[in-house]
Amino acid sequence: MTDFHTYPAPAKINLFLHITGQRADGYHLLQTVFRLLDFSDTLQLRVREDGEVNRITDVPGVPAERDLCVRAARLLQQHTGCKRGVDIKIEKRIPMGGGLGGGSSDAATMLLALNHLWDLQLDRQTLITLGLQLGADVPVFVFGQNAWAEGVGEKLSPISLNPAWYVLLTPQVNVSTAEVFASKELTRDTKLTTIADFSRGMVHNDLETVVCQQHPTVGASLSWLNQFSPARMSGSGASVFISVDSQAEAEAILAQVPSKIAGLPVFSCVAKGLEKHPLYDLVKNV
Ligand SMILES: C[C@@](CO)(OP(=O)(O)O)[C@H](O)COP(=O)(O)OP(=O)(O)OC[C@H]1O[C@@H](n2ccc(N)nc2=O)[C@H](O)[C@@H]1O
Ligand SMILES: Nc1ncnc2c1ncn2[C@@H]1O[C@H](COP(=O)(O)OP(=O)(O)O)[C@@H](O)[C@H]1O
Numbered sequence: 001m002t003d004f005h006t007y008p009a010p011a012k013i014n015l016f017l018h019i020t021g022q023r024a025d026g027y028h029l030l031q032t033v034f035r036l037l038d039f040s041d042t043l044q045l046r047v048r049e050d051g052e053v054n055r056i057t058d059v060p061g062v063p064a065e066r067d068l069c070v071r072a073a074r075l076l077q078q079h080t081g082c083k084r085g086v087d088i089k090i091e092k093r094i095p096m097g098g099g100l101g102g103g104s105s106d107a108a109t110m111l112l113a114l115n116h117l118w119d120l121q122l123d124r125q126t127l128i129t130l131g132l133q134l135g136a137d138v139p140v141f142v143f144g145q146n147a148w149a150e151g152v153g154e155k156l157s158p159i160s161l162n163p164a165w166y167v168l169l170t171p172q173v174n175v176s177t178a179e180v181f182a183s184k185e186l187t188r189d190t191k192l193t194t195i196a197d198f199s200r201g202m203v204h205n206d207l208e209t210v211v212c213q214q215h216p217t218v219g220a221s222l223s224w225l226n227q228f229s230p231a232r233m234s235g236s237g238a239s240v241f242i243s244v245d246s247q248a249e250a251e252a253i254l255a256q257v258p259s260k261i262a263g264l265p266v267f268s269c270v271a272k273g274l275e276k277h278p279l280y281d282l283v284k285n286v
Pocket of ligand 1: 014017026027098099101137138152177235237
């Protein structure tokens, strides 16, 4: 039997998120900037020759058959006819359903790593297209660079971002992405914006108002961070963040985070913005 190989699955934040329309199938059109972070889950993978896809670790609340890691491996088998399998150990750090893309990033890491371990030789664009079948957030992690995104998050262009440190708060509430997008109160007609407007800070997160109405602790977390710097929600929440210039400043703020906000426990961490996904070079571009 071969050994386990270790692969990171980094989190992302949405530096802004505008909802600009809706497709006939109900999915929303958006504009966003994805920033990759040095805060990650870790996957350990061991190739099997019998074709079985086996998740060894228990992930509370996520049965193996629904796990995006398992689904990514099966999708690759179906697409390529590959007869190999894999044992999967997952070390979750990224809070689930927190708007930090943890499940999507795990799936993308599976696609990148198994393409390599199973010697499938698929190119990046093929893996991006497969990733989109698993979720709207999967493509950017396969793309592997900070990105300006349109469509439902699959039209990606690389964007150069300044070095930054972030303080992240994730209040422990369950925010359903599907419910937030389905809300009657959600505005879906934000005018198309430009990179120039983004650089001037003239952007926002359209999902923030809806999530704060449904979950006051998210609004309270934004207010708490706002005393240091303008805070924003990532994706469909519940995570909120601020950007600061140094690790020392970020750590000093982190040390002051209360254990509860609006009566609910809050997870907090500091993360550095990445320039590229750590597995960027694992796959060919064409
Ligand atoms: C909002 C964003 C921003 O990055 O991130 P998260 O907060 O989830 O991290 C993404 O667009 C989320 O992507 P992801 O979490 O992969 O969503 P999916 O599983 O594809 O979709 C969950 C549900 O949300 C709705 N949905 C999702 C994306 C989209 N552009 N329009 C939608 O209407 C659909 O009802 C869908 O069934
Ligand atoms: N490996 C996984 N890690 C986390 N969540 C997963 C995983 N597989 C499936 N899921 C499901 O996907 C949902 C969204 O997860 P995640 O990507 O972490 O959050 P978000 O979409 O808010 O950024 C979870 O609530 C969970 O039910």
